[in-house]
Amino acid sequence: MTGKKILLIIGGGIAAFKAQDLIRRLRERGHSVVPVLTRAAAEFVTPLSVSALAGERVFQELFDLNDEAEMGHIELSRAADLVVVAPATADLMAKMAQGLANDLASTLLMATDKPVLIAPAMNVRMWEHPATRRNLATLQKDGILTCGPNKGDMACGEFGYGRMAEPLEIVAAVEGALADGPLTGKHVLVTSGPTHEPIDPVRYIANRSSGAQGTAIAKALLALGARVTFVTGPAEVPPPQGVDLVAVQTAREMLEAVQAARDVDAGVFAAAVADWRVASASEQKIKKDSSELPVLEFAENPDILATVCASDDRPALVVGFAAETENVIAHATAKRARKGCDWILANDVSPATGIMGGSENAVTLITAQGAEDWPRMGKDEVAARLAQKIAEALG
Structure with a gap:
């Protein structure tokens, strides 16, 4: 994908230095970048450095006589294929959520008719503040x-969620947002990996799921x-770039995260949740006591799949997984009926198959119409086949 025009709004935070690498990465892929600096952002990166990296003029002021004579803020907001806000500070997110337009950045965001992608970055307490959570929702x-x-060390010395995503992660999200595929405009929820259920602060109950599928x-x-x-x-396989990532530990945390997702068209419940x-x-x-x-x-842990299927805002398509070690088709067929989901992907995870935690999978897709056996193949191939079927179903 080349030749796309990105309007990049750089917010005022220490993460603004990453925006310079983001510009470089986007241009490497053939995209053009028109940068907009907030006044606070100019305290962290200079207009000269940003302009040099972008190869474009930097826009900063709403009331620029030359630009506004030609309604420059309207033109800027409409000429791009995608508007990216990185870093998206708590202040910028609040302005966006409330519809404020009192500077160039917020006015562009109000005036645009193009999709908008934000990469939040702020102190962990600000990220967890109820106001920020409301604004995000x-x-x-x-x-x-x-x-x-992302989660990690902050410039302020604290640790937790609030670090801006890395430039390559944002690039992947940009290219996903610009992709013109059959699922463009659709929102899909995917659960993955095992859950860890604590016994004490150092021990837990888990399973062998790697999160690869x-x-x-x-x-x-x-x-x-x-x-x-x-x-x-807590999966072994790192999460993909470009997703809205929610990391959890326990089954109850996973249920809360699933229920917090809104306007979901389809749900794929691939996580190996502890029962x-x-x-x-x-x-x-x-x-230890002798x-x-x-x-x-x-x-008993909550049944996430059954809870979603019974909810009033149930996705149009719900896909479950059935990892079995015997009578795979019979158990999976019964599970589909019991849970109330549309499809079940059944697989044999008995030790002899090497599937649990391995690189391949052999599944049977079970629907109301019956069972469809898929040959053993790499997990990426299984995923591609399932994604195509989801696209056809939501089409």
């Missing part, structure tokens, strides 16, 4: 695309133009 409901933020499915959906919300447990958790996880490490073994009392 409003923006996502309005169709604003998001990339990140869920990650491959998310990538295949992105390639067809979908917006993907990716809810993942049980320890009813009362110890707050301290359980010490006199007796510890007794763990279990509680």
Whole structure:
């Protein structure tokens, strides 16, 4: 994909320095970048450096006599194929959510008729603040695309979510947003990986899921133009670039993340969710006692797939997975009926197959019309085939 015009709004935060690398990465791929600096952004990066990297003039002021004589802010907002805000500060997100337009950046965002992608970046407490969460929900409901933020060390010395996504992640999100595929305009939720259910602060119950199949499915959906919300447990395989990433640990956290997703057209529930958790996880490490073994009392975890299928805002298409070790088709067919989902992808994960945590999969697609056996193939191929079927179903 080449020749796209990106209007890049750089917000005022320390992450603005990453925007310079983002410009370079976008231009490497043949895109042109027209930069807009907020007044705060100019405290972190200079207009000269940004202009030199972009090969374009930098726009900063709303009330520029020459530009506004020709309604420059309207022209800027309409000439791009995509508007990207990176970093999207808490202030910019608040302005967008409330419809404020008191400087060039916010006016462009109000005046544009093109898709908008934001890459949030802020202190972890600001990211977790209820006002920011409300603003994010409003923006996502309005169709604003998001990339990140990531988890990590902050410039302020704190740790958590709030780091701006890396430039290559944003590039992937940009190209996903610009993709003209059969799933363009569709929002798909994908769950992936295992869940970890704590026994005490250092021990947990888990399974052998690597997250490879869920990650491959998310990538295949992105390639067809979908917006993907990716809810993942602590998987071995890193999450794909370009998704709206939500990282969780436990089944209950995964359910909360799934229920928080809005306006979802399809859901693919590939995560290997633990069926049980320890009813009362110890707050301290359980010490070894030679006199007796510890007794763990279990509680049943929420059934995420069944909960989604029974909800009032159920996606138009719900796809579940059935990892079985015996009577695979019979168990999966019964599961589809019991859960109320549209499709089930059944696979044999008995140790002899090498599928659980491996690079290949052999699945049977079970629908109301019957069972369709797929040959054993790489997980990327399984994902591509499933993504194409989802596109046909939502078509």
